[in-house]
Amino acid sequence: MTDIHDAALFLAHACALEEDAANRFADLSETMKTYGNQEVAAFFGQMAKFSRMHLAEARERSGFRQIPDLKPEDFQWPDGDSPEAASMEGSHYLMTVEYALELALESEKRGLAFYAEVAKTTTDSEVRMMAEEFAAEEAEHVAQLEVWAKRYPALQG
Known part of the structure; x- marks a missing residue:
């Protein structure tokens, strides 16, 4: 469960999560x-x-705020790691398109769940608004990945 009730703390998490997602993709x-x-x-x-x-x-939203420089142990990730951290252990010469899409879809769903949980549990209206917006963007990514996954029957089982 997250305990994020401060916009600067939320933005520190959002920046780390989005950077992880960009690197993974x-x-x-x-x-x-x-x-x-x-x-x-x-x-x-x-x-x-x-x-x-x-x-x-x-x-950009961080703008005038002093965003905390969090150590890895200071992040409030659900499983201890950024929801969209690269899971590239399966990346090898036999990696299939299906597996790559599955990795990406799983991490995007974790990112969506993280933002949705923050929106649900925060007591700060600004954090809730931002978390809802970021959750909507993650939902778009999930939807795009699901469309691509439909092109690969091996993922439909």
Whole structure:
């Protein structure tokens, strides 16, 4: 459970989460390029671009605020790690498109759940508004990934 009732603390989490997402998508894009799948590499490249845009938005919202420089143990992540931290352990020369999409979809769902939980549990109206907006953006990513996943029957089981 999160205990985020301060806009600066929320934005510190949002910046870290979006940076992790951008890095993960960029890594998946490069992996797909390496394996010769240019179409999926381009898709992940576009997702990385969206995450970088969300990161820029979070940083812009930080504006005049003093954003805390959190140590890893200071973050209030549900499982101890950023919801969208790169899970690239399965990234190897046999990585399939299906597996790459599954990795991305799982992490986007975790990001969505994180923002939704903050929106639900915060006592700060500004934090709630921002968390709801970020949750909506994550929901768009989930929807895009689900559309792509439908193109790969192995993911439908």
